[in-house]
Amino acid sequence: MAGYRELLRAPGVARIIAAQLTARFPNGMTSLAILLHVEQVTGSYGAAGLVLAAASIGQATSGPVTSRWMGIWGIRRVLTLTTAVCAAAILVLALVPMEITGYMVFGLLAGLSTPPVQSAVRTIYPKLVNSRQLTPLFSLDASLQEIIWILAPVVITVVATQVGTVPGLLLIVAILLGGGAWFILSPEVGRVRIPRSRRAFGKVLRSPVVLLATVTGFLLIGACAAVEAGVVATFGHGGLEAGLVLAVFAIGSLAGGLAFGHVPISPWSMARRFGAVTLGLVLTVFAVVDITSTTAWWVSASLLVAGVGIAPALAMMFAMTSASVRFSDTAEAYGWIGTGQLIGAALGSAIAGFLIDGVGPAGAYWAAAAFAIVGVIVSAVFVRGFPDLRGRDVSPIPDTAPVDVIT
Template identity: 30%
Template sequence: MPSASANYRTLLRTAGAPAFFFPAAIGRLGIAMTGIGIVWLVHARTGSYAAAGLVTGGFAVADAVAGPQIGRLVDRFGQAQVLPCALGAHAAAVALLLTSAVPDLVAGVLVGATLPQLGALSAARWSALLSGERAAALPTAFALEALANGVSYLAGPALVSVLGAAGHPGAGVLLAATLVVGGGLALTVQRSTMPPLTGRSERRHAGRALLRSAFLRQVAVGLALGVFFGAMQVSVTAYAVERGTPDAAALLYFAFNCTNLVGGWAYGVWGQGGSPRRRQAAAAACLTLTSLPLLFIDTPLAVGATLALAGLVIPALLILASVLTEAAVPRAVLTQAFTWGNSANAAGTAGAAAVAGRVVDASGASGGFGVAAGAAVVMTAVALAGVRNSSPDVPKPSAPTETTARTALPPT
């Protein structure tokens, strides 16, 4: 681990990197808190989990649909122009939700539709910063992003739950919005690392890359991974309840999340080299192999160990999806491409939770684990299709065009 620390420290010593990475990480913590914060707030207001779930679902769908559109505007006009507008609209939407000025469902949709994907903006900055001779450090940078994401989704929901249990259900939503807006504004002022804008003709042709198989495969991988997450959330809880030990669910989630962080940390240091497509296929196959035993094992220790092994593999899939997405599309649509991956993951999670719930009702927790294993099998097939496809990745321009030089924002 000392070499791992040195590697990440070296990356963060890159000029301008800490100034955008840490604000984005703070904002991402707020993003991770928003959904569960809405659950606590709406349930406290209505006394109904059904109402809370409906509002949270509206939030998630709006976030998944609007995210790529915000990314598209960022690619066209730049982060400094689009992000302040999105943050202002998000703050206003949260205010509507907290004050009940509009129906909760309407407010939840507005909160999701205005939530900027700060992780995608940070990933786009890494891509611009580590171009050319420094491109070999990109997998480590994306591993660092995956670590920040993992920590956010481990700590954020727990913090909101503590506030809600203490009798402050609205505090979680307010704190989440504060972190999102504060982190986003701090990111906005860091202009020196913003990706340069591209010319109009380049943007016109770049959008076609979003329809190419190399990129669509990564969207499919993100969707399948979301299905895996959603099915696991339902199935682990159902397994613990079936055994009469509902408290064990928290321990099982903890085992999965902790090894997830360890896997992300390790991959950023020792996962370099080789074909990313082959690595993705191997990681998907490993996830399939670790998921299948959940269909028949029954002891909590064995289930926990299996989930821990699965948690080690997940970060590699997330990191490689970012690496392959970055290689598959031109810079003119890179932010939009990253947000499409996030949206696919979120859509898969939301849809799988509903499907797996029905399967669990019909055949128990093993049926839900079967849905997760099926998603891993599909992911493996998609990744193997990428290995068989030998088409070259889309090259990135090594320098801004003349139009780019005229339209790029000056550094601060």
């Protein structure tokens, strides 16, 4: 922990971490709030699912695009525009009665305009600390983001069910604007200028490292989404157990990120981190074979093991991407990684849902374990594609330009 205290004493680091966590807090609330609101208005979970799918498609599509825009128009301009449009779209969803197609249109708009705070902050980090501190900073970031997934669903569920879905959406707008303004106005954001990329859009995916980070992120978050569906199916929507079990899962990730944030990253690190996730998920499958009064304890224990590998795996994705692309391409690269994770979440939830209907909650955990096992296989088979970051500067590759020489 002494290393993290030193890290947080670096000028601007604590402020920018707090600001970006606040700005991203709505990410853990919006999907659930839209689902609850549209279901309440229309009386149909199917309609609510369509609106949520439109929002998810918009967010997955826009990530690399808006991230790349930051190198063209500047971080502050892009974040200001997207934050304003996203807040307006959610405001319309909350206050204007519409047909299902109208809700889908504004859900899509809210997704398309989701502010690329995650790409922005991970592009800024290398400018705040020295190369020795960058990997621990990525690990701390990946760990602390679990706070969003622990608290945000609880907050929005309490507000939406006890006060109303409209106040819940208005709360999201308030946090989106307040947190976004805090992050946008942070001095560190104003000091960083992302160079305009000279490469065509999408070419950053030709980097084996970026492609591997995108694929492994897809598999990791697919496993997590399947777990969430399985936990809800096991313990029910209304029970306290589901929330507590998922909180333990997130706490495992938080603990793993803090505990292993300083461990040097080798090409085999991703396989080992996926291995921890796989071990925990396979144990979870056996924990739910027979549902008893002690199942929650066994599932919590096994998911605690699985969670230990999640934040370290995410931190490795961010660090290896940072070390392998030019600074002008980092924001777009993180955008693609985010898109891979969103697709993984959607596919993991869908597969888990079908298996829950077919074979019961255990099917969701089998799906999660399968995602993780494929992650181990990909990490081992393509181990040569992962960089060796031991003793290496993980800052982005500097951009260079031709220099006129007088002869």
